[in-house]
Amino acid sequence: MTSARKPGQLALRMVTYVVLSGLAVIFVFPFYWLLSASFKTQAQIFVTPPHWIPSHLLWSNYGELFNETNILRAFFNSVVTSSGSVLLSLFLCSLGGYAFAKYPMAPGNNRMFAFVLGTMLIPGAVTLIPTFEILVHIHWINTYWALIVPGAVGAFGIFWMRQYMTANLPDDLLAAARIDGCSEFGIYWRIAVPIAQPALAALGIMNLIGSWNNLMWAFIVLRTPSMYTLPLVIYLMQGEMSTPWGMLMAGGVLTVLPLVIAFLLFQKQFVAGITAGAVKQ
Amino acid sequence: MSASITRKRQGTDGSVGSSTWQQLWKYRHFYLFVSPFFILFSIFGLYPLLFSLFLSFTKWDGITAIHWAGLYNFQLMIHDELLWRSLWNTLVIGLLYIPPMLILAFLFAQILNSQWLKFKSLYRAAFFLPAVTPMVVIAVVFSLIFSSERGVLNYLLLGFNHVLPIFHFKAIHWLDSENWSKVSVAILVVWRWTGYNMVLMLAGLQAIPIDYYEAAQLDGASPLQSMRHVTWPLLQPVFRFCLLLSLLGTLYMFDEVFVLTNGGPGTSSTNFGLYLFNLSFTDFKFGYASCVAYSVAIFVFGASLAINRLNRRNSEAS
Structure with a gap:
């Protein structure tokens, strides 16, 4: 046969x-x-x-792109806001996830975690206007903070880190460190974080894509050209009357390239991250 | 439930005398470590959620004083043609792209999961790359490709007429005709999100134990039969998840439409996400926009609960 x-x-x-x-x-x-x-x-x-x-x-x-536009500044802005939001979110999500995973006896742990998961149901569209208003009030419009802080701790990130830490961080190791006199934060920083590196890499890349590509929020909160990020510059380069297509394409290459390189380098972590996150739901 | 079990266990644990306060103090690091989430959520999640609910009953442009409007915004919604138009467009765009995208993603996943295939990571990278890249740039490139007079797509389409004279294609006005603008958006979305769904399905496929296929093969099942009776039922949860993501994604999609067509020509490709954005940040109707956002979110939430319940009843019945 x-x-x-x-x-x-x-x-x-x-x-x-x-x-x-x-x-x-x-x-x-x-x-x-x-x-x-x-x-x-x-x-x-x-x-x-x-x-x-x-x-x-x-x-x-x-050549024209570098001479006639502020593209290097935009590149710098994108790097600052993206790395800022990635690092802040990795730190806060892994800290929260670690706590939810490794203090199961803390009163309220389960209920608080259920609450965290529940917040995932809130669509961003509903909170958009008040969030904008808050940023106006605290004078964060047209600052890097506006792009970094509001999205810093997502429920998904906490969920993701908790799952990983629960499965991969042996309690014995933490107990041993505690006996050796390591502080609670020290245990998180020196033991949990190094072990959770694969999960951190995946979460970090997911966040990077979101913040590097973010057009809508940048469009709403950034006001002066010196603060514009790459997606906004690309968007605004399309003119009403005429568009400098060649320059626009060169800018596009510059915007796409860092992510393509990151993706090709970290393809495995990347795919692993996305799949594991979805399958567990 | 497990919380109460935990508490009981601690009660018999010798730490009988420990009051709640002592418990809280003992676990202070836990509360400290999770506090950033709750603080940031209160400011950028909970407060906006409540404020937005309040705004739904007001008239406000973000600058002048807030006017109480009662149920006026809700009445406004019923007669807001653009709102219904945008929801209709959302539905049409979804119907145009979700079936081909999910089928394509499933086929890709199925093929990439076969053992004989070589260069797997190369194919996977090619299909997945679009999901990684900035939508703005891609939409700009697509507007070049879709250009009706000098775009590559129409050039190839007209080229078919020369290769196979039975075809009589005409140049399609991809972006500047009301009939085709939705199709163009749909093509862009298929291109952008197929790889993402493929990766999710691939993970679902890899979670199916090989034994099942071996058992099916021993029973004389053809590859197609084992696809129908092993793969299909076991992949249902992943499939449903992808479907849910796509439905929500279509509703709130923004970059794709904003950059490629800006909802036009006219309002022919304005989806709900773009409509809401314009309402908020072009017209500055903060009160009415909040009302619309809330109503649609609640409707979607209710609908997905109902669908979930139906699904559960069906799976229990079978």
């Missing part, structure tokens, strides 16, 4: 490879189109039939 199936199976596999590769090309194409357009003149971008491969690499789009 197996021998009779073999030629058919082989053909089926070949077809699968061809179709799958074709689809993979389609999925990657927009990235390629972005990159190649960043090396083309405005006319070349819109020529028919399209130039699939740029005839030569035109660097002037990048």
Whole structure:
């Protein structure tokens, strides 16, 4: 039976490879189109039939981008706000998750954790306006804080860290450290955090994507060009009358590149993070 | 429940005399460590939630004094054509993209899960990469690709006419026709989120024990049969989760529509998320916007509870 199936199976596999590769090309194409357009003149971008491969690499789009716009400043703003919110959220979520996982006897632990989970049901759309108003009142509009603090501790992050710490942090180890005279915070910092590194990596990457890509909130709270983050600069570069497409594409490359590199480097942690988080629900 | 068990155990534990206060002091680090969440949640979650409820009954532009409006906002909603239009658009966009996206994600996951396939991580990276990248940039690139006169997509479409003369495609006005703008948004969303759903389903597939497939094979089941009778039922929870995420995602989707079409032409691709954003931060109708956000959130919450209950009853019956 197996021998009779073999030629058919082989053909089926070949077809699968061809179709799958074709689809993979389609999925990657927009990235390629972005990159190649960043090396083309405005006319070349819109020529028919399209130039699939740029005839030569035109660097002037990048030159104009650096000379005529504040792109480096925007890059810096994006780095500051993203790393700020990632680090703050990793610290607070792992601290909370550690407490929920490792002090099961603390009165109210279960009920408080249920409450944390319950807050996940609140849609962001409902709290948007009052959050904006609070930021106005405490004079955080047009500051980095507005992008870093409001989303710093998410219920999901706490849930995620708690699950990991419950499964991977042996109680004996904590007890031994306690006997050795380690402070409670010291146990968290010196034992729990190093062990939880895989979970931290996954959560950190998830947060990074969210904050690096955030357009709406940046659009709402940032007012002066010197504070703009990359997504906002890209969005605003599209003009009512004319759009400098080549420059826009060069800026797009600069915005996409850090995440693509991070993803290719940490692909495993990344996929592991997302899947484990979803399956447990 | 387990909390009460814990408490009982401590009572018989010798620490009989310890009062609640002593317990709280003993576990002060626990409260200290979880306090940042509760503090930040009170400021940026609970207070906004309550304030927004209050705003639902007012008229406010964010600057001048707040006017009590009673139930006026709710009456306004009934006659707000744009609101219903945006909900309708949300539904249509969802119907356009969710089925193809989930089917595609399932097929990708199924293929990537087969043992004979090589270059798995390469394929996975290709399909997943869109979910990682900034939507603004991608939407801008798609507006190039969708451009009706000089876009790549129409160029390829018209190219078909030369290759296979039975086709008579015309250039499609992807972004500037009311009929196609939703389709364009749907294509962008499929491209963006298929890989994400694929990864979730892949994890679901890998959680199914191989024994089940071996048992099915021993019983003479064909690959298609074991897909139907082993994979499909066991993947149901993941599938439902993906569906729920997509439904909510369509309702509150923002970047995709904002950048690609800005809801146009006209209001043909304005979904609920964009409508609400415009209401809040273009028109500054904070009172009415809160009312709409609240009503829709409560409706969605109620609907998902009902669906959940129905599901449970069905699974108990079967």
